[in-house]
Amino acid sequence: KNEVEQSPQNLTAQEGEFITINCSYSVGISALHWLQQHPGGGIVSLFMLSSGKKKHGRLIATINIQEKHSSLHITASHPRDSAVYICAAKGGGSQGNLIFGKGTKLSVKP
Amino acid sequence: SQTIHQWPATLVQPVGSPLSLECTVEGTSNPNLYWYRQAAGRGLQLLFYSVGIGQISSEVPQNLSASRPQDRQFILSSKKLLLSDSGFYLCAWSVFGRTYEQYFGPGTRLTVT
Numbered sequence: 315k316n317e318v319e320q321s322p323q324n325l326t327a328q329e330g331e332f333i334t335i336n337c338s339y340s341v342g343i344s345a346l347h348w349l350q351q352h353p354g355g356g357i358v359s360l361f362m363l364s365s366g367k368k369k370h371g372r373l374i375a376t377i378n379i380q381e382k383h384s385s386l387h388i389t390a391s392h393p394r395d396s397a398v399y400i401c402a403a404k405g406g407g408s409q410g411n412l413i414f415g416k417g418t419k420l421s422v423k424p
Numbered sequence: 425s426q427t428i429h430q431w432p433a434t435l436v437q438p439v440g441s442p443l444s445l446e447c448t449v450e451g452t453s454n455p456n457l458y459w460y461r462q463a464a465g466r467g468l469q470l471l472f473y474s475v476g477i478g479q480i481s482s483e484v485p486q487n488l489s490a491s492r493p494q495d496r497q498f499i500l501s502s503k504k505l506l507l508s509d510s511g512f513y514l515c516a517w518s519v520f521g522r523t524y525e526q527y528f529g530p531g532t533r534l535t536v537t
Contacts, residue, residue, distance in 0.1 A: 345525070355462075355512050357528040400468065412526060416467040 317341045318403050320415035327422050333388040335418045337401030340382065347402040347412065348375050348386050357400070360386070391422045426451035430515050430529040438537055443488075443502040445532050447515030450496065455517040457498040458526060459490055463511040474498060475520065510536045 318339045327333050337346070348360040361368050361375040363384070368375050372391075377384040388395055401415040427450045437443060449455050459471040470483045472490035480490050487506060491499045498515055515529040 347526070349528075355514075355531045355533060357514060357531070359525070359527065362525050402468075412468075412470070414468040 317413050318401055318415040320401050320418050324419045327391050329392055329422055329424050331391050333391050335386045335399050337384045337415055338382060339403045341403055343403045345404045346377055346384050349400040351398040351400060393422045393424050396421050428517055428529040430532055432532060434533045436535045437505050439507055440504045443505050445500040445513055447498040447529055448496055449517045454520045456520055458516040459500050460514040461511045505536045507536050510534055
């Protein structure tokens with residue numbers, strides 16, 4: 315079992331729909347990343363959070379430390395949101411390197 | 425502001441040939457540096473990380489190596505590429521001591537034929 319699990323693996327939505335991507339982790343963490351990877355491969359960091367909730371534009375990320383669960387929400391989805399969304403948790407060890415989920419491929423249809 | 429560069433952007437190499445991918449960071453000093461690989465259909469995998477010049481830690485045994493000849497330069501190398509080395513290679517940096525907030529380069533897509 316991977317230490318960081320994402321669901322769903324693939325998601326197709328119609329433009330305007332509310333989207334939720336889930337991330338569960340089994341490691342103890344101090345921070346969790348949500349990353350966005352576009353078809354060309356480039357990765358952008360969306361959020362880094364250790365508790366509660368963060369919002370940036372139409373994106374909202376929440377984390378529940380007790381339940382070891384985080385969600386990424388996209389409101390009023392748009393075709394330009396189509397990308398792979400990756401959850402990454404800070405693993406153990408002094409260097410605390412990131413442990414990545416396998417990603418959720420989102421396709422938003424017009 | 426900080427920027428991270430990787431080159432080349434794409435590379436096609438035959439099996440058994442050598443490899444050198446370069447990553448440089450601007451606008452910061454003494455960063456932590458990371459090399460990741462994303463194989464087709466798989467998640468990102470940490471290959472190497474470095475906390476300083478000449479200090480390299482390997483996460484996964486393989487035929488790849490990394491070097492950090494200068495503070496803001498990180499090089500990924502191989503003497504003989506394997507087919508399984510194909511993938512998307514990403515370099516990342518973080519502020520020293522803040523490993524959880526990493527910033528990624530544009531990546532290099534490597535195809536070994």
